[in-house]
Amino acid sequence: MAVAEPESTARRRAPRVDAIRNREAIIEVAAEVLAEQGTAVDVREIARRSGVGMGTLYRHFPKKEDLVHTVLNQDFSRWAESARQAAIEAEDPWAALTDFYQQALTGYARHRAIMENFALTWSVPDLDGLQKLRLVIERLCARADAAGLLRPGVTTDDLLLLLVSLGHAVQVTDECRPRLWARLLHVSLDGLRADHREPLPADRPRRKPRSRG
Incomplete structure (x- = not known):
């Protein structure tokens, strides 16, 4: 025979369920609002x-x-996973590389907060x-290079910085x-x-300046 749960225990657990729901609701709405309006949005909205x-x-x-960081982490992760799946599905290595940039920049143009913050991630990749x-x-990069399709000497950093640079181009030209x-x-x-x-x-x-002393 099942033993009834003490009422005090049930009361302690209920707020935890509500807290999880509230946190999920806040993050979901924040993702929408940050995409629409960017990081200048008022948290009251x-x-x-x-x-x-x-x-x-x-x-x-x-x-x-804290909220902006949580949302950007979530959206960057989704962005990366979507790009990874697209790369897996593309049989041709060059098509995979091209589709990655097309998809990444299209999504970037639709997300104002990512647009505002992506360039900063090159110097502060946190x-x-x-x-x-x-x-x-x-x-x-490795796949295209192995297939002999990539220019000699091109690195992962080159391709990542290219994405950052093109992202900046999206930011300065998207409206006009x-x-x-x-x-x-x-x-x-x-x-x-x-x-x-x-x-x-x-x-x-760039070399770091020598310390004096």
Whole structure:
């Protein structure tokens, strides 16, 4: 015979279920609002559209930056997984590379918060999702190189920085010249083809200044 759960235990568990639901609702709405309006959005709108009070929102995310970071991590991860699946399904390595950039930049153009923050991830790569994206690019680079389709000397960093650069082009042209980035992508990918044999300039990282003392 089942033993009835003490009422006090049930009361303690109920708020935990509600808290999980509230957190999920906040993140879901925040993802929509950040995509629409960018990081300048007022968190009060996120709370209102989530159906929670400001106190509840701040219990889960004490600072706005915490919420933005959570959403961007989630969306970068989804972005990377979608790109990975597309790369797996593409039989031709060059088509896989091209489709990756097309899909990534199309999604980028629809997400204002990613548009605002993606360029920063080159110098401050603290998003887990970005690391997953790097792994996808690394595999695409290795696959195209193994097939003899990629220009000699092209690295994963080259392809990732190209994505950041084209993302910036999306940001500065999207409102006045939508999809101008597609032309730049075509030009850029053409420069990555193996029939371009000229040596690439050497990568010379900036030296750190010597400490005095």
